[in-house]
Amino acid sequence: MKLKIEAAGQLTSGIRKFTLAPVDGAVLPRAGAGSHVVLEIPGPNRVWKNAYSITSAADALAYEIMVRRVEKSRGGSAWLHEHAKVGDVLEVYPPQNLFAPQRKAKRHLLLSAGIGITPFLSYLKLPGLAYEMHHCCKPEDETAFRTLLPSGPEATLHTSRNTLNLEALLKRQKLDTHLSVCGPESFMDVVLATAAHVGWPAAKVHKESFGGATGGEPFVAHLKRSGVKVNVGREESLLDAMEAAGLTPPCLCRGGACGECKLTVLDGVPAHHDHYLSETERAANNAIMICVSRAKTPELVLDF
Amino acid sequence: MSKNRPVYEPFALEPSGRAHLVVTSLDAPPEGIEDSFDNIEVWTVKHNGPGVPVLAAGGVRPFRSTTELLAQLGHRLGRETAGLRFYAIGSEAFIWDAYNIGIVAGLHPSEISLHRAGPLVRRVYCSHCRTMIEGVPVNIVSCPSCEAALFVRDHFSRRLAAFMGVKVDAEVPGEIPAAEVFTS
Numbered sequence: 399m400k401l402k403i404e405a406a407g408q409l410t411s412g413i414r415k416f417t418l419a420p421v422d423g424a425v426l427p428r429a430g431a432g433s434h435v436v437l438e439i440p441g442p443n444r445v446w447k448n449a450y451s452i453t454s455a456a457d458a459l460a461y462e463i464m465v466r467r468v469e470k471s472r473g474g475s476a477w478l479h480e481h482a483k484v485g486d487v488l489e490v491y492p493p494q495n496l497f498a499p500q501r502k503a504k505r506h507l508l509l510s511a512g513i514g515i516t517p518f519l520s521y522l523k524l525p526g527l528a529y530e531m532h533h534c535c536k537p538e539d540e541t542a543f544r545t546l547l548p549s550g551p552e553a554t555l556h557t558s559r560n561t562l563n564l565e566a567l568l569k570r571q572k573l574d575t576h577l578s579v580c581g582p583e584s585f586m587d588v589v590l591a592t593a594a595h596v597g598w599p600a601a602k603v604h605k606e607s608f609g610g611a612t613g614g615e616p617f618v619a620h621l622k623r624s625g626v627k628v629n630v631g632r633e634e635s636l637l638d639a640m641e642a643a644g645l646t647p648p649c650l651c652r653g654g655a656c657g658e659c660k661l662t663v664l665d666g667v668p669a670h671h672d673h674y675l676s677e678t679e680r681a682a683n684n685a686i687m688i689c690v691s692r693a694k695t696p697e698l699v700l701d702f
Numbered sequence: 703m704s705k706n707r708p709v710y711e712p713f714a715l716e717p718s719g720r721a722h723l724v725v726t727s728l729d730a731p732p733e734g735i736e737d738s739f740d741n742i743e744v745w746t747v748k749h750n751g752p753g754v755p756v757l758a759a760g761g762v763r764p765f766r767s768t769t770e771l772l773a774q775l776g777h778r779l780g781r782e783t784a785g786l787r788f789y790a791i792g793s794e795a796f797i798w799d800a801y802n803i804g805i806v807a808g809l810h811p812s813e814i815s816l817h818r819a820g821p822l823v824r825r826v827y828c829s830h831c832r833t834m835i836e837g838v839p840v841n842i843v844s845c846p847s848c849e850a851a852l853f854v855r856d857h858f859s860r861r862l863a864a865f866m867g868v869k870v871d872a873e874v875p876g877e878i879p880a881a882e883v884f885t886s
Contacts, residue, residue: 504808569720571784574808597720597785601810 399424401490403482404460409546410539412467413513414479419460421487430456431520432497432606435463436652438489439474444634444642446474449652451516451606452493455523461493466513473633496656497606503576504528507567509589511535514581517606519546521578522553532562534585564592580606605673606655614669617693621645621702622664636688640702647688647702654690661688666698707858707886708794713817715739719787725775725800727768727792728820736761745771768796772803779807791817795825795836798863822884826854827864834864842870842881853879 405417418435420426429435429452439446454462467479482488497517499506506529508518515533522531530552535543537557547553556562568577577598579589586605593603619628619636630639637659640647650658654672663684670680672687679685686700713732715722721741724731729751731744748764765771779788788809790800797816804814826835831848841854845867852867859866871877 502810569783569785572808573779573782573784573786573813575784594718597718597787599718599810599812601812602784 399427399490399492400487401461403484403486403488406482406484409464410542413539413542414465414467414482416463416465416478416482417460418463418488418490426459426461427492428456429454429458429461429493429520430495431499431524432517433493433495433520434497434517434651435461435493436491437463437474437478438491439477441473441477444473444638446477447491447638447641447652448474451497451520453516453519455520461490464513464516494650494656496651497578497580497604499524499527500576500578500602500604503602504574505530505572505576507571507575507577508532509577509579509581511581511585514579514585514606515543515546517580518578522548532556532567534562534581564589565596568593568596568598576602576604578604578606614692617695618697619693620665620697620699622699623702630692635690636686636692636698640688645702649689652689654687657687659688660685662701664699664701666693666695668692668698669694707856708798708816708860710816710818713789713791713815715742715789716787716815719813720785721782722787722789723778723782724789724791725771726790726819727771727796729764731762732791745775747771768792768799772796772799775800775803776807779804779809782807786813788814789817790814791819793820793823793825794818794858795863798860802861802863822886824854824884825862825864826852826867827859827862828852828867830869834862835867838865840881840883842879843867851878854884 400421401418402421403416404419407415409415434449434451436447436449439448450463450465452461453464465475465478468475499521508529508531510518511534518531521527532554533543534556540555540557543555577593579586590603613633616632617630619630624645626643628639628643630636637647637649648658650656654674657674663686667683668686669692671690674687675685715738722739723743725745727747729746729748731746736742736744743761745763745765747768751764751766788804790797801814801816823837823839826838826843828845828848830850833845833847835843838854843852845852851870853870855866855868857866
């Protein structure tokens with residue numbers, strides 16, 4: 399669907415906010431808390447498809463998103479920061495939800511860092527949600543993030559790791575609480591390890607993972623059934639390269655989380671960057687999530 | 703055996719837990735478990751026991767009945783924090799009652815383990831008048847409320863923690879199967 403950039407503004411030096419509204423009064427699909435949209439972003443040589451959490455309420459008349467400028471940007475976030483302007487019309491895929499609030503939880507412990515705040519901003523707009531939220535950010539971004547959070551005791555901002563005693567926080571949660579975490583991989587790793595250490599069962603710990611496609615060494619993907627060899631460049635994902643070659647592999651989240659784009663590996667060794675395959679599946683080296691994972695060998699032969 | 707009969711693993715404490723609560727409908731827990739972990743508490747049932755359940759040495763707390771134990775369980779779990787592992791040992795009716803209280807308190811199935819022990823008796827649900835009949839050892843039983851002669855099917859409801867009892871000749875009127883003592 400076509401959405402128009404209705405408003406744009408800087409939240410912090412590295413994060414830009416956008417409001418995306420339907421063109422010509424079209425009806426916007428409802429986006430439940432935790433949903434994301436995939437934007438088609440025009441680049442000089444190709445089109446980028448990036449996923450962004452929707453921060454507005456489910457019944458809002460426009461989607462609000464926040465875009466962090468990625469240091470070594472694959473291109474999408476740089477364009478949105480440097481070139482996107484009010485009035486631009488973008489192709490946007492309907493919202494998907496891979497991080498809906500846990501229905502069985504009576505209480506929610508929400509932990510985020512940096513841009514990881516975005517899925518929780520839609521959670522906070524749910525009426526009557528019982529939650530405790532802790533958000534970590536850089537000291538210079540504190541004022542900006544403060545404007546996004548309610549002023550009550552349920553949401554706390556931390557500008558230093560020292561003020562957040564993770565272990566004590568996780569130990570004092572009631573049995574009916576689920577933990578949801580979103581942020582940089584290193585932040586989530588610490589939270590997950592601490593939770594496991596104090597006895598949280600994996601089933602009550604939920605994480606949102608995006609942005610795993612970081613680029614890497616170029617390689618060749620040999621798509622056996624299609625009879626095509628695709629060169630995957632340093633700055634593009636295997637999925638992007640296949641799409642650029644005119645193929646239409648399955649995909650959904652484009653962030654290594656949903657499992658939709660799993661393909662069978664016939665030869666070569668994948669470099670797994672996803673959050674979907676189990677340790678056993680990774681070790682078997684016979685499946686790959688093409689949206690974020692790459693190759694350790696110069697060539698990968700895939701059943702597609 | 704029907705497919706919906708739960709399968710139980712042998713009792714073992716889960717080392718990933720930070721605290722352990724073991725409840726049993728028997729008068730004693732499995733031998734040696736009080737000493738196996740630091741943070742462990744055991745609830746037992748001692749009929750006609752001391753009556754006032756206090757935390758005794760070794761963390762074993764005797765209740766007068768399973769009714770009293772289960773009545774306290776929800777309150778106790780409501781005060782517990784993440785990291786607890788919960789275990790129930792005893793009759794199938796008791797362990798699934800305990801399970802359901804645990805789920806209401808917010809425990810995830812992966813935090814609960816159930817182990818069957820004690821006599822092979824069943825709680826039977828009269829599907830005609832909804833009466834629960836406790837401690838049934840044989841597959842034919844008379845409903846004390848509606849007086850129907852019930853055949854106890856091998857069909858277990860985890861929600862009710864009971865087996866289904868249906869009029870004994872419901873399939874073919876007048877045809878009554880042989881009575882058998884439960885062996886599972």
